[in-house]
Amino acid sequence: MQTLPLSDNISVESYTPGLHILAELKNINPDPLIDFSGIKKFLYHQIELNSLTALGEVFHNFENGGYTGVICLTESHLAIHTWPEFGLVTLDVYLSNYRKSNDEIARSIIKHTIEFFNCSQYNLKEFKR
Amino acid sequence: MQTLPLSDNISVESYTPGLHILAELKNINPDPLIDFSGIKKFLYHQIELNSLTALGEVFHNFENGGYTGVICLTESHLAIHTWPEFGLVTLDVYLSNYRKSNDEIARSIIKHTIEFFNCSQYNLKEFKR
Numbered sequence: 001m002q003t004l005p006l007s008d009n010i011s012v013e014s015y016t017p018g019l020h021i022l023a024e025l026k027n028i029n030p031d032p033l034i035d036f037s038g039i040k041k042f043l044y045h046q047i048e049l050n051s052l053t054a055l056g057e058v059f060h061n062f063e064n065g066g067y068t069g070v071i072c073l074t075e076s077h078l079a080i081h082t083w084p085e086f087g088l089v090t091l092d093v094y095l096s097n098y099r100k101s102n103d104e105i106a107r108s109i110i111k112h113t114i115e116f117f118n119c120s121q122y123n124l125k126e127f128k129r
Numbered sequence: 130m131q132t133l134p135l136s137d138n139i140s141v142e143s144y145t146p147g148l149h150i151l152a153e154l155k156n157i158n159p160d161p162l163i164d165f166s167g168i169k170k171f172l173y174h175q176i177e178l179n180s181l182t183a184l185g186e187v188f189h190n191f192e193n194g195g196y197t198g199v200i201c202l203t204e205s206h207l208a209i210h211t212w213p214e215f216g217l218v219t220l221d222v223y224l225s226n227y228r229k230s231n232d233e234i235a236r237s238i239i240k241h242t243i244e245f246f247n248c249s250q251y252n253l254k255e256f257k258r
Binding site: 015017020022024055056057058060062068069070072073074076077079081083086088090092094096125127129 | 189215
């Protein structure tokens with residue numbers, strides 16, 4: 001039996017571009033949730049470490065504390081929003097697999113971000129999109 | 130029995146910032162998936178129509194067709210990625226409810242984007258984060 005190359009087995013119906021992980025990080029010390037400078041540096045380090053490609057970003061600190069940030073990647077995007085008054089972060093890591101599987105990289109970025117915030121209470125959901 | 134004001138019933142444990150809808154739109158005519166100019170105008174019209182506040186954006190057309198775009202909002206973010214070769218779009222609409230409930234606005238933006246692409250085959254998942 002001949003083995004078909006993988007590309008012949010990808011149909012319009014079955015193509016799934018990649019893994020999207022949604023995380024809610026809870027009961028975090030509010031200090032690193034007030035200003036984006038630390039997490040921005042951390043996320044760009046993760047991008048470099050994992051050979052991802054950033055296309056651009058938006059980061060914004062809110063007047064009363066808390067920030068929102070999105071980094072657009074050729075592989076899709078990272079997004080973070082914080083509520084220091086509730087010790088809460090929502091984090092999205094969505095990496096497509098155009099050239100290679102990035103699933104383990106997505107999980108690694110989530111894991112290291114949880115460690116960055118020294119967070120012990122979190123929810124994770126994984127979606128193959 | 131006295132009715133407590135809503136704010137007294139929100140604890141650190143129970144606070145859920147808003148609704149995130151993940152959509153996969155399939156079998157779309159590839160033409161509007163190649164260049165972001167049409168969808169960018171459409172999304173900013175939705176933002177204005179629904180009195181949301183944009184903080185910034187990243188849009189990028191890929192050399193071989195297809196684009197990626199993220200608009201950062203005070204209410205969280207919109208994100209779109211396209212694969213014209215597969216007639217595929219993944220769309221995220223995540224709106225927090227800091228000042229008022231934006232759940233119906235999130236659903237309305239999804240609905241109108243599906244109509245924009247004249248798409249009849251799609252998956253939607255809703256998450257209260």
